[in-house]
Amino acid sequence: DQQVKQNSPSLSVQEGRISILNCDYTNSMFDYFLWYKKYPAEGPTFLISISSIKDKNEDGRFTVFLNKSAKHLSLHIVPSQPGDSAVYFCAASDGAQKLVFGQGTRLTINP
Amino acid sequence: SQTIHQWPATLVQPVGSPLSLECTVEGTSNPNLYWYRQAAGRGLQLLFYSVGIGQISSEVPQNLSASRPQDRQFILSSKKLLLSDSGFYLCAWSVFSEAFFGQGTRLTVV
Numbered sequence: 001d002q003q004v005k006q007n008s009p010s011l012s013v014q015e016g017r018i019s020i021l022n023c024d025y026t027n028s029m030f031d032y033f034l035w036y037k038k039y040p041a042e043g044p045t046f047l048i049s050i051s052s053i054k055d056k057n058e059d060g061r062f063t064v065f066l067n068k069s070a071k072h073l074s075l076h077i078v079p080s081q082p083g084d085s086a087v088y089f090c091a092a093s094d095g096a097q098k099l100v101f102g103q104g105t106r107l108t109i110n111p
Numbered sequence: 112s113q114t115i116h117q118w119p120a121t122l123v124q125p126v127g128s129p130l131s132l133e134c135t136v137e138g139t140s141n142p143n144l145y146w147y148r149q150a151a152g153r154g155l156q157l158l159f160y161s162v163g164i165g166q167i168s169s170e171v172p173q174n175l176s177a178s179r180p181q182d183r184q185f186i187l188s189s190k191k192l193l194l195s196d197s198g199f200y201l202c203a204w205s206v207f208s209e210a211f212f213g214q215g216t217r218l219t220v221v
Contacts, residue, residue: 006154034209043117043201043212044155089155091210098168099145099203099210103154 003027004092006102014110019077021105023090026071030092030100035064035075038087038104047088048075080109113138117202117213124220130175130189132216134202137183142204144185146177149199149215158200161185192220 005024013019021035031052036044050057050064050073057064063076077084090102117134124130136142146158157170159177167177174193178186185202197220203210 036212041199041215041217043203043215046209046211049209091155098157098160098170099205100157101147101155 002103003030004090004100004102006088006090006105008105009103010106010108012108012110013080015082016079019075019080019084019107019109021075021077021088021090021107023073023075023102024071025073025092027092027094027100028071029094031095032093033064033066033073034091034093034099035062036089036091036101037084038089044089077107082109082111085109113204113211115202115204115211115213117216119216120214121217122219124192124218126194126220127191130187130192130196130218132187132200132202132218134185134187134213135183136185136204139183139204139206141182142206144179145203145205145210146175146185146187147201147203147212149201155201159187194220196220 003026034049035047037047038044048059048062048064050066055066066073085108087104087106089104091099093099114137143162145160147155161167161179175189200216202213
């Protein structure tokens with residue numbers, strides 16, 4: 001049972017435009033959500049997070065939005081840069097310190 | 112500052128051979144420790160997590176086991192590897208909800 005889903009395996013965006021990556025979850029006990037970025041043959045690195053008491057968190061070019069009623073979160077990257085090309089993973093935690101990840105979305109930024 | 116060490120970076124093992132991947136964390140106490148496997152189409156699959164010495168939770172039935180002999184040491188093992196055990200294995204630690212990952216081990220079972 002995939003509790004965290006990223007339904008788009010890949011996304012291609014032109015440099016300078018906005019990249020929007022989506023994530024859906026099924027477990028209503030999840031109360032903390034994170035986005036990670038991963039390059040090939042490396043471990044994921046933390047990008048940004050959001051607590052369930054918020055609906056938006058912003059850090060520079062990265063903004064995460066949370067819609068609890070829809071069990072949906074999204075990551076916005078504005079403006080997109082070539083170095084943003086990577087696989088992005090959405091993750092959720094239920095407070096028991098167990099982190100569950102989605103399948104990942106491969107983002108390609110085209111010059 | 113906290114660091115996480117995972118080794119080896121790559122490993123080629125024959126079917127039926129044993130496996131031992133080690134992960135150690137520095138600069139923190141009593142971290143939660145995790146083993147993940149990255150598989151095509153399944154993202155980062157949680158294999159095991161541990162909230163303390165000797166406490167291991169298994170998420171997926173499989174040919175692997177994990178142990179935590181010390182507070183900051185987490186070991187992934189197998190007695191007999193299968194071809195399907197090939198993949199990219201990642202160790203991670205967290206104190207609160209945010210997790211920090213090692214560089215990963217690319218395991219190829221031949």
